[in-house]
Amino acid sequence: MTADRAVVLLSGGLDSTTCLALAQSRGRECFALTVAYGQRHSAELDAARRVAEVHGVAEHRIIDVDFGQFGGSALTDLSIEVPRDRGADAGTVPVTYVPARNTIFLSLALAWAEIVGAGEIWIGVNAVDYSGYPDCRPEYIEAFSRMANLATKVGVEDGAAPQIVTPLVDLSKADIIRLGKGIGVDYSMTLSCYDPDVDGVACGHCEACRLRAAGFAEAGQT
Amino acid sequence: MTADRAVVLLSGGLDSTTCLALAQSRGRECFALTVAYGQRHSAELDAARRVAEVHGVAEHRIIDVDFGQFGGSALTDLSIEVPRDRGADAGTVPVTYVPARNTIFLSLALAWAEIVGAGEIWIGVNAVDYSGYPDCRPEYIEAFSRMANLATKVGVEDGAAPQIVTPLVDLSKADIIRLGKGIGVDYSMTLSCYDPDVDGVACGHCEACRLRAAGFAEAGQT
Numbered sequence: 001m002t003a004d005r006a007v008v009l010l011s012g013g014l015d016s017t018t019c020l021a022l023a024q025s026r027g028r029e030c031f032a033l034t035v036a037y038g039q040r041h042s043a044e045l046d047a048a049r050r051v052a053e054v055h056g057v058a059e060h061r062i063i064d065v066d067f068g069q070f071g072g073s074a075l076t077d078l079s080i081e082v083p084r085d086r087g088a089d090a091g092t093v094p095v096t097y098v099p100a101r102n103t104i105f106l107s108l109a110l111a112w113a114e115i116v117g118a119g120e121i122w123i124g125v126n127a128v129d130y131s132g133y134p135d136c137r138p139e140y141i142e143a144f145s146r147m148a149n150l151a152t153k154v155g156v157e158d159g160a161a162p163q164i165v166t167p168l169v170d171l172s173k174a175d176i177i178r179l180g181k182g183i184g185v186d187y188s189m190t191l192s193c194y195d196p197d198v199d200g201v202a203c204g205h206c207e208a209c210r211l212r213a214a215g216f217a218e219a220g221q222t
Numbered sequence: 223m224t225a226d227r228a229v230v231l232l233s234g235g236l237d238s239t240t241c242l243a244l245a246q247s248r249g250r251e252c253f254a255l256t257v258a259y260g261q262r263h264s265a266e267l268d269a270a271r272r273v274a275e276v277h278g279v280a281e282h283r284i285i286d287v288d289f290g291q292f293g294g295s296a297l298t299d300l301s302i303e304v305p306r307d308r309g310a311d312a313g314t315v316p317v318t319y320v321p322a323r324n325t326i327f328l329s330l331a332l333a334w335a336e337i338v339g340a341g342e343i344w345i346g347v348n349a350v351d352y353s354g355y356p357d358c359r360p361e362y363i364e365a366f367s368r369m370a371n372l373a374t375k376v377g378v379e380d381g382a383a384p385q386i387v388t389p390l391v392d393l394s395k396a397d398i399i400r401l402g403k404g405i406g407v408d409y410s411m412t413l414s415c416y417d418p419d420v421d422g423v424a425c426g427h428c429e430a431c432r433l434r435a436a437g438f439a440e441a442g443q444t
Binding site for chain 2: 061063065069070072093098099104107108112114134135137139146151153155
């Protein structure tokens, strides 16, 4: 296992791009993993490709996993509308929740990390300015880590599965943007929108667009 | 959530077929999930289709997840030879280990279970006559369950994610075969081989074939 080698989950959004830049700024050799899971749009994948290329990652893999076929989320099921101009109801999980998404993402990252000998998996989850998804919380990440130690050959034979690194988990969206700007992230490459138009232009009205805009405003950035 | 509805992971092998038959014999409405992950052969998928059809499952989904592209296992990487006529070395994880396979399988099952409202996920892992895979052990399954409770909307809002059911975990291969025969399983439909020929005929020499043959001999069955 190589301590300075990391698999980084990269959606092409603001958080995962900051996460990648941060891993690189800390000397990690980054293997970027993007999951194509039947999102409403391909603009997200285009953004991930741009970011991986500009950041010169060691390798970028896009893996197709059509769990969008299961439906059940506004992000994968066109019959469910993406909410506009309002936040999620307090204390509830919103319709943009994709069942078990981060668990599927982290499981695939775990497989690749074990194969390339990466000592870390970086994921840009955030439990402050987020949308109320259960699989963004620190207690979830800790439980995944415990499971990963028991799931893998490296966990069993070497006593340690790849560590899950969540550098953004306690930061506000504004803090994330300030951090990224400080290490040279070009956010114009990234896409956060849940429902962009056919040209990949953000809608400006969904929860992800609203959180992004508020973050830039608070950080005093554009 | 529907307590008598279950997602059953179905590879088309002896264990998962017994698991499906058992779930049905206990009154579960079964949603069978097969993962096509870049195995060496498609005979396994053909077996899964046959089993699902004969057993009349509520729904059968085959989901493509090409994590075989990561390589690193004799089951997905043609450059690594499947061992013949010998077991794994004691205390080591064999080359047929597929990194994070059951974690990826269970994560996908978790997503589908949440969407169809299944209260259970059945998986035919076995920690007795198995090949030394870390992700077949009870302590791994327990850790996955704890993680699933924190990962999902049903876990957070209703206090209970789908339960992981492992009815074969403590049984010998012979016990599994006796159990299956007792509830009418036709094992001629199933395929256990790691390396069948192009017509889907088992090699008779790999670890999976050897465990299967020894199990039938011990159970006094053919």
